[in-house]
Amino acid sequence: MSEPLFRRLTLLGLGLIGSSLARVARERGDIAAELVAHDSDPAVLRRVAELGIADRIEADAARAVADADGVVLCAPVGAFASLAQTIAPALAPGAILSDVGSTKQSVIRDVGPLLPKGVEFVPAHPLAGTEFSGPDAGLATLFQGRWCLLTPLPGSDPDAVEKIAELWRRCGSMVEAMEPAQHDRTVAIISHLPHLIAFTICGTADDLAGETQQHVLDFAASGFRDFTRIAASDPVMWRDVFLNNREALLEMLARFMEDAQAMARAVRWGDAEYIENSVKRGRAIRRRLIEAKQA
Secondary structure, three states, X not given: OOOOOEEEEEEEOOOHHHHHHHHHHHHHOOOEEEEEEEOOOHHHHHHHHHHOOOOEEOOOHHHHHOOOOEEEEOOOHHHHXXXXXXXXXXXXXOOEEEEOOOOOHHHHHHHHHHOOOOOEEEOEEEOOOOOOOOHHHOOOOOOOOOEEEEOOOOOOOHHHHHHHHHHHXXXXXXXXXXXXXXXXXXXXXXXXXXXXXXXXXXXXXXXXXXXXXXXXXHOOOHHHHHHHHHHOOOHHHHHHHHHHOHHHHHHHHHHHHHHHHHHHHHHHOOOHHHHHHHHHHHHHHHHHHHHOOOO
């Protein structure tokens, strides 16, 4: 077995991603010699202790990061600024700070200026998840075969970037570096917009009155069920994601609405060719996802 990447790795936030990372680290043994867990919710920390997925539990964030050579922010991105302010004075010189946030420009804006000299910051985003949340939702296999995008800052220490890349490779991920703005536009279309649409469709169904609404729930076919699965995701996390990637999300939403209007016109005027071509394009994208083993 390889030497552990980190002598002491601290995870701040033990929801789906944080608890999955903890499980991988415990299972493999070559990610961290000691794993420290912190969460702002005492009930989460109690459950983490019961699950035995960390070596040490710390209710105080600053104490949790003290003397750690690796720290990963796994809380909702809206909490990052406050969390970074709390832990910054306690971060050890030479420590590497990373994160798992779904937005990168906002994370760099909120966290970067608060860090003391000598602490390396390597933002990261594992493209993995389920609709479930909390420490019980974690899976040691969650990251296997999935991409993790790194958005290192200009002038980042290459060794620190490589160490975070290796962390995710040991979790089973494929790793790619990307510029932060490009990352945010990419995830806006592949993740954030689909979630926004799912939440909205479920809200529309919920607004239907009486018997019609009950029929929607009783006879929901796979299409609507897929939307409800996405819409079951953590509301705090997605509130923060939408607000912290608003420009890219609104751009993609505007483009989607234009395309939706074009499809509506085709349906209204019986443009069978346009409708069929749109369906074919969707099928082709699905085939490419399957071939890339990302389906």
